Amino acid sequence: MTQKLAIAGGPQVMPPGTVKPWPPIDDSDRQMVLASLEGENHSFGPNCVAFQEEFAAWNGNKHAITTNSGTAALHMGLVAAGCGAGDEVIVPAYSWSSSATCVMQHNCIPVFVDIEFDTMNMDVDKIEAAVTPRTKAIIAVHLHGLPVNMERVMAIADKHGLTVIEDACQAHGAKFDGRKVGALGHCGAFSFNQNKCLCSGEGGMFVTDDEAMLERAKALWSFGETKAPGDSRDYHVYAMGWMYRNNDLTAAWGRAQLRKLDHHLEVQRENAACLTEHLQGVPGLILPTAPEGYEHNWYNYTIRFDMEALGHSHDARAFRDKLIRALRAEGLDTGLWQSFILPAMTVFQAKDGYGKGCPWSCPHAHPVDYSLDQFPVATKHLETHTGMTYPLRAPNGTEVAKLAAKAVAKVMSNLDQVEDIQ
Ligand SMILES: Cc1ncc(COP(=O)(O)O)c(C=O)c1O
Numbered sequence: 001m002t003q004k005l006a007i008a009g010g011p012q013v014m015p016p017g018t019v020k021p022w023p024p025i026d027d028s029d030r031q032m033v034l035a036s037l038e039g040e041n042h043s044f045g046p047n048c049v050a051f052q053e054e055f056a057a058w059n060g061n062k063h064a065i066t067t068n069s070g071t072a073a074l075h076m077g078l079v080a081a082g083c084g085a086g087d088e089v090i091v092p093a094y095s096w097s098s099s100a101t102c103v104m105q106h107n108c109i110p111v112f113v114d115i116e117f118d119t120m121n122m123d124v125d126k127i128e129a130a131v132t133p134r135t136k137a138i139i140a141v142h143l144h145g146l147p148v149n150m151e152r153v154m155a156i157a158d159k160h161g162l163t164v165i166e167d168a169c170q171a172h173g174a175k176f177d178g179r180k181v182g183a184l185g186h187c188g189a190f191s192f193n194q195n196k197c198l199c200s201g202e203g204g205m206f207v208t209d210d211e212a213m214l215e216r217a218k219a220l221w222s223f224g225e226t227k228a229p230g231d232s233r234d235y236h237v238y239a240m241g242w243m244y245r246n247n248d249l250t251a252a253w254g255r256a257q258l259r260k261l262d263h264h265l266e267v268q269r270e271n272a273a274c275l276t277e278h279l280q281g282v283p284g285l286i287l288p289t290a291p292e293g294y295e296h297n298w299y300n301y302t303i304r305f306d307m308e309a310l311g312h313s314h315d316a317r318a319f320r321d322k323l324i325r326a327l328r329a330e331g332l333d334t335g336l337w338q339s340f341i342l343p344a345m346t347v348f349q350a351k352d353g354y355g356k357g358c359p360w361s362c363p364h365a366h367p368v369d370y371s372l373d374q375f376p377v378a379t380k381h382l383e384t385h386t387g388m389t390y391p392l393r394a395p396n397g398t399e400v401a402k403l404a405a406k407a408v409a410k411v412m413s414n415l416d417q418v419e420d421i422q
Pocket residue numbers: 068069070071072095096098099141143167169170190191192193203204
């Protein structure tokens with residue numbers, strides 16, 4: 001049915017105010033945060049200790065350390081894995097920047113592996129070709145909340161003596177083979193920043209079951225000391241350290257949100273299922289999937305435009321941008337999740353992190369190739385995707401998911417108007 005698109009002056013499917021803000025706040029958040037404020041330790045205080053214990057129990061890990069970001073927790077994973085100057089770490093070619101820059105933070109070298117189109121995750125079949133005698137670890141990113149095939153990643157890691165760091169920053173509560181991510185590799189990192197499934201403003205969590213890894217991570221976390229605040233510290237710096245600790249107010253809010261996390265994830269899953277049901281059969285779209293045995297948390301619902309079917313494989317980026325503009329004009333909060341694949345980013349192309357070409361020019365490093373033709377699938381994904389997060393989050397229910405589907409279907413059924421966008 002022909003309808004006038006909002007970008008051409010027609011009515012919006014999702015007028016302002018349709019999507020309620022994330023995260024939902026209630027009295028339990030207010031009470032926890034105010035109690036922390038009235039407390040006496042605003043640094044690494046009692047809420048930090050309790051948050052660690054409660055998160056470890058929720059996720060099924062022996063140990064958790066609360067951090068001021070997911071990036072900090074990833075960096076701690078590198079150190080926990082024993083990575084050092086010139087060691088190579090395998091990373092997917094499409095992820096958040098710090099899935100790869102955390103590697104350079106410890107003077108190590110990221111080696112990129114292309115992604116698999118269907119799952120958008122690292123192509124497990126391509127990992128072994130990237131392993132060299134210098135490879136120390138794999139960063140397995142559970143992108144957009146869909147787990148990587150951890151059984152296969154762990155088998156490859158065992159065969160080559162590698163450590164697996166799970167980047168679960170987007171994947172709270174996602175499961176592979178019935179087990180939660182972050183408890184499947186040797187250690188893992190979660191993020192609690194604004195749009196994550198557990199939001200405490202900023203913040204993160206490092207998790208592991210391994211005592212030795214825990215101790216190494218803890219040293220990096222708190223100035224290179226080996227004693228945590230609260231223990232009897234000698235303030236001696238034993239190793240390279242940063243200040244990655246969380247603070248009590250943020251941890252208090254994180255604890256309040258953790259109590260509601262299972263419910264929020266349930267709402268998100270229902271909304272994603274509703275979107276899929278209503279988008280099924282809309283021509284020109286490739287919908288996201290969760291293969292058998294994988295439990296998605298639907299942190300980000302990413303659709304791809306079938307540019308071949310739409311007759312736009314020659315100018316995919318330009319047409320993708322027009323489609324996104326038309327969707328946004330309908331009031332749908334959607335857009336590119338990343339504008340570049342990781343190896344295309346300047347820091348990797350220039351091979352200069354710390355100046356003078358370090359870490360790539362470090363005498364312990366070996367040359368690596370970041371030519372972009374090695375990553376055709378990540379490039380295709382980038383050129384054809386648009387993602388959405390907030391319309392799926394609680395407290396929004398399926399009424400919002402249905403409107404989101406309606407906005408997408410409206411745009412995809414009126415492509416002549418999209419073609420005309422200047
Ligand atoms: C996959 C992934 N890894 C790492 C991070 C870094 O987390 P943070 O922003 O808490 O440092 C993010 C999010 O920002 C992410 O999406």
